[in-house]
Amino acid sequence: MASNSSVQPSIPRSNGHYDHWMTDRSTLETILCKDTSKDIWDSMKKKFWGSIRARRQQLxxxxxxxxxxxxxxxxTISDFFSRMMVIISKMRTFGEKLEDVVIVEKILCSLTPKFNYMVCSIEESKDIDFLSIDELQGSLLVHEIKLQQQDNAELALKVSSDHLVKGNGGRRSNGHNDKS
Incomplete structure (x- = not known):
């Protein structure tokens, strides 16, 4: 009785991880002939990485x-940085090579006018070419906190002032006793 047992080579499976397949290409080529493996490889690349044209359009x-x-x-600065970093992360995923200096410059010119003097201060006091994104965010957060504290102090002063005016029946006191 002849046994008909043949061993078939195991072809690696992707599980959706294209990077894993990148390292297993040589395994695939040894299992299959070069032409067939190239066709399979190109098909997998298109399926899991997307066509080059589609990637360019997304980028x-x-x-x-x-x-x-x-x-x-x-x-807030935190919300702005979060939105910016999501875009940057997606760009880098699609192969864009963004230097930190480009991102720092973009952030500095994209802030609202209330940060103008802080932007000038940063540009004058720091070398933008070597300023990290985290360092920039930290500086802007400190500035934002100071602005909020200043706004809160001004609001408290206004409320206090309004309370004094209303306490005099709507008349402002000139500092003298008004007895009529």
Whole structure:
């Protein structure tokens, strides 16, 4: 009785991780002939990495979003940086090589006018070429906190002033006793 047992080579499976397949290409080539493995490889690359044209289109849309990105009025530094970093992360995923200096410059020119003197101060006191994104965010957060404290102090002073005016029946006191 002849046994018909043949061993078939195991072809690696992707599980959706294209990077893993990148390292296993040589394994695939040894299992299959070169032409067949190239066809399979190209098919997998297109399926899991997307066509080059589609990637370019997505990257172009992200570049446009990056260029148009501005801080909104009333938005916090943390929220602005979060939105900016999401765009940057997506761009880097699609192969864009963004230097920190480009990002720092973009952030500085995208802030609302209330940060103008802080931007000037940073540009004058620091070398933008070597300023990290985290360092910039920290400086801007400190400035934002100071602005909020100043706004709160001004609001408290206004409320206190309004309370004094209302306490005199709507008349402002001139500092003298008004007895009529």
């Amino acid at each position: 172009q849309a992200l570049r446009s979003e990056f260029e148009l990105h501005r801080m909104q009025s009333g938005e």
